Structures are given as structure tokens and as C-alpha cells.
Amino acid sequence: MTRPKPQKRATVHDIAAAAGVSRGTVSRVLNGGYVSAEARAAIEAAITEVGYVPNTAARTLKMRRSQAVGFVALEPHSLFLDDPNIGSIMLGANAALSLADHQMVSLVVESARDTERVGRYLSGGFVDGAIIVSARTHDPIIQVISTLGLPAVFVGHPPDLDRNIPFVGIDNQGSARAITERLVATGRRRIGMIAAALDRDSGIDRLSGFRDALGAAYSSELVAEVPLYDYGSGVKGMRLLLERDPSIDGVFAASDAIAAGALEALREAGRSVPGDIGLVGFDDSTWAVRCQPQLSTVHQPAKEIGSVAAQLVLRQIGGEHLTPAGQLLPTPIVWRDSA
Template sequence: MSRPQPHRRATVHDIAAAVGMSRGTVSRVLNGGYVSAEARAAIETAMSDLGYVPNNAARALKMRRSQAVAFVAHEPHSLFLDDPNIGSIMLGANAALSLADHQMVSLVVESARDNERVARYLSGGFVDGAIVVSARTKDPIIKVISDLSLPAAFIGHPPDLAQNIPFVGIDNVGSAVAITEHLLSTGRRRIGMIAAALDRDSGIDRLTGFRAALGSLFDEELVADVPHYDYGSGVKGMRDLLERDPEIDGVFAASDAIAAGALEALREAGRNVPRDVGLVGFDDSTWAVRCQPQLTTVHQPAKELGSCAAQAVLRQLSGENPETVGQLLPTPLVLRDSA
């Protein structure tokens, strides 16, 4: 009994033979070039009849393009479940890339080994560019991207980022000043901060803004340093602050997830928000509206950050030089019941 023959994939030659036209004419249709309306209609009909599927892998090899862009996130895996901002940034980037017919490849960096793996991947020609989130100071991925001259955009601005690499971000210092000044305007005077991610620009800048807004009221003892923008860090940080000063009456949490954890710790301690302690967050994420009371916070345009970063990479891939290297998006305060 003979084996069934595998189905042969239709080729450009088959389309050309079916319509009685040259292979070049068929190729122009496939690549968006000009042909007459009659020729285009005949070729598209033949493609449908023959079940033709473009060989994107061969096309990419010929063009030396993968049509893929890496989304590199320097966060622990657990934070993807705890911090809705990462997901929103990713969705914004993916939407912009999808409109341009590019695929997004997600790469999570959680360890030194991950850094090596991602560096090898970026160097291997598997992607045409990269969007990088939460890069640290002296991040090895920054060096890889610079050495490769890989089209890239960063969300946030690590201090050692090369001057010619585009970035999209927010004014973390100014936003932290504004939210802290709001706490002051409510009559709070013993104000602490749960400061996260001090190994990157966002965390450092939020602490800088907090310190600047308080001036002489700033107390180093009322800063709890936690590693991540997550709920567990908020619980731990708030417990630490209450232990240091039970009379604390205001808290700036460096993210809404942290603020949600802080709210839980305050309830455990029998402290009412906002009567006893004014509490504010940062991000205006889903955490902010799920809390009771809902959080006063800073609106961070996460989807727009992802979209703008993706568009910056796409412009580089099309041969454009960025008109402005840095782009800062607005971050209005959102006043709710927690302060």
C-alpha cells in the first residue's frame, strides 16, 4: 500500500502559470507594488483557488527582517500577576506593532542567567528591534542593544542609557512632588513613604520628588525601602513604618499595588484610612479602584507608554531618525477617598 503524498504548497510559479502572467507581476502584487486592477483581481482569485499562503519565513530571510520586536521586561515573574501596569504597557505595545504587521516576542529577565539568554537571543537576529521595560542602572541589556545598534526604545530612562536611544516615560519626580503636596494639603505632617525599586530611575525619582516636597518635614526614618512594586512589599513596608513611628499620619506608596498592601497592614493595626492615616498610591491601576476606600493616586498612561515605545521602534525600522530622543507623557492626579 503506497503512502499518501504530502500536500504540496502552492508557489508563486503556480500562481503565475494559472493566470498566464510573469512571476514578477505576481511578486509585485504580493509586495504591494503597482499592477492593473484586472491583473490584481485575477492574481488574488488564483491565490484563493490554489490555497496560496505567503512564505513569510523565506521573505524575512531575503529581506533580513524577522518582522518581530522583542518586549524585554526586567521584572520577577510574580510581578506580572501583581502589577497590572506591566500588562497594560505590553498590550499597548502589541497593539501598535500589530497594526504594523509585526509580531511581539515577550522576554522576561529575572536573573543573571536570563540576562545572558536574552542577550544571546537579541544578538541572534531573531528580532528587528526591542522595547525594554524596567531596565536597571548598568543593565547588560543596554550594552547589548548599544553594541548591536539594534533599533530600540526604553520605557523609563536609566541614567546610563546612551543618548541616541529613544525613551518614553513620565516625570516621576514632578508626579511624586504633586502627590506628596496633596497629602500635605490635607493636614498630614508625619508622612512616610514606601519606596520601591531604588535600583532604577522610577523608584529613585519618586523618592527624590517625595523628599523635595516635604523639605524640612522629611525624615529618613520614615522611608521603608522595599524591592518591588507589589502587594507583599506594601504589607511589609507599612508594618515597618508603623513600628518606627506609630503616630505616622500620611503615607505615599510608590505604586497602587504597594498602597493596597499598606491598606491591609493599616487595618491589621486598627488604623482607619483616611481618618487616621492619609494614603496615596501611584499608577491609577485597577488596584486603585478595587481598594476600599479607593486610592488617591497618580495616573500613569501605561498603554500609551507601550504604544509610543513601539512606534519609536517602528520609525527606526522604517529608516527614520528620531526627532526627539525622549518623550514624557502627562500624569494627572486622581483624587479619591483615601486622602
């Protein structure tokens, strides 16, 4: 059997011949230069006629640009797949990058080996910039980005981040304080928290906001520390709080996924929500509306965060020098039936 020969790739020569213009005129159009309206129309028609597709690889070598931005998520693989916030941030970033004709490259960092691998990748010129999600305090990725001088934006703001790199996020401390105060206003008196991710800024700030809201009523015994913003941590954390104080009547869960797990543990224990215990979460993710009752929570504008982060990276790639100050987006409380 004779295999068909691969179709020849259309070239600038083909476009020039079909349009009746010089190669130089075609090149000016392809590179954004000025030509007459008549010549441009003829060249655009010729491009369609011959089926020309730009050679991105050659263009990348010439411009020393990859037209790609890394989306670096420093999370366990399981949480990367299950956490709707990360997915929404990614979708928001991808939409903004797509409008600018840039590709997004997803890089998940779970281990020291991943850190080394991703560090090498970022150093190799495969991306023009990076969006860093969930960086922890003293995270080695921060040092890699700083050393490279790569255009970058942090989602969130670990306290030791490079102050020359901008960030976009939310006021985790103020938002946690506000929803805890709203829970207190319902008449709850023994309020605990399932606090997660205390190795990063969001977890630390949400615990600080909870402590601020309770003031003298705060008790460290009513804080169950768990590692991740996931469902399983919510189940374990809620069981621990019930063991420590069966009279607990209110719970602030550090994320909606944690609150969903806490709700399951409360059902196992025969406690009603919101009858026996008022429960609030954080994120206003799909978890919040899947639960019964639906969760009172803080709305985190995840898609907007991703979009703003991508725009900030693109501005740096374009040569703009940004002030290192961060950008915080609003986080209104969404009050539903769980409290």
C-alpha cells in the same frame, strides 16, 4: 491505517496559472510593486482561490528582517505576571506592532543567566528591534543593546542609558511631588513613604519628588525602603513605618500594588483609611479600584507608553534616525476616597 498526505502548499506558480498572468506579475503584487488594477484584482482573487499563504521564513531570509520586536522586561517573573502596568504597556506595544504586521516576542530577564541568554538571542538576528522595560542603573542589557546598534527604545530612563537610544516614560519626580503636595493639603502632618525599586530611575525619582514636596518636614526615618512594586512589599513597608512612628497620619506608596498591601497592614493594626491615615498610590492601575476605599493615585498612561515605544522602534526599523531626546507623557492625579 493510511495517513493522509499533507496538503501541498500553494505557490506563485499556482497563483499565476489561476489568474492567467505571468509569475513576474504575481511577484510584483506580492512585493508591493505596480501592476494594472485589472491584473491586481485577478491576482487577489487567485490568491483566495488557491489558498496561498506567504512563506514568511523565506521572505525573512531574503529581506534579512524578522518582522519581530523583542519586549524585554527586566523584572522578576512573579512581578511580570502580577504588575498590571507591565501588562498594559505590553498590550499597548503589541497593538501598535500588530497594526504594522510585526510580531512581539516577550523576553523576561530575572537573573544573570537570563541576561546572557537574552543577550545571545538579541545578537542572533531573531528580532529587528527591542523595547526595554525597567532597565536598572548599569544594567548589562543596556550595553548589549548599545553594542549591537539594534533599533531600541527604553521605557523609563536610567541615568546611564545610551544617549543615542530614545526613551518614553513619565515625569516620576514631578508626579510624586504633586500627589504628595495634595496629601499635605488634606492636613496630614506626619507623612511617610514606602519607597520601592531604588535601583532604577522610577523609584529614585518618586522618592525625590516626595522629598521635594515635604521640604523641611521630610524625615528619612519615615521612609521604608522595599525592593519591588508589589503587594507584599506594601505590607512589610507599612508595618515598618508603624513601628517607627505610630503617630504617622499619611503615606505615599510608590505604586498602587504597594498601597494595597499597606491598606491590609493598616487594617491589621486597627487603623482606618482615610480616617486615621491618608493613603495615596501611584499608577492608577486595577489595584486602585479594587481597594476599599479606592485609592487616590497618579494616572500612568501605560498602554499609551507601550504604543509610543513600539512606534518609535518601528520608525527606526524603517530607517528613520530619531533624536535621542525622550518623550514624557502626562500623568494627572486621580483623587478618590483613600485620602
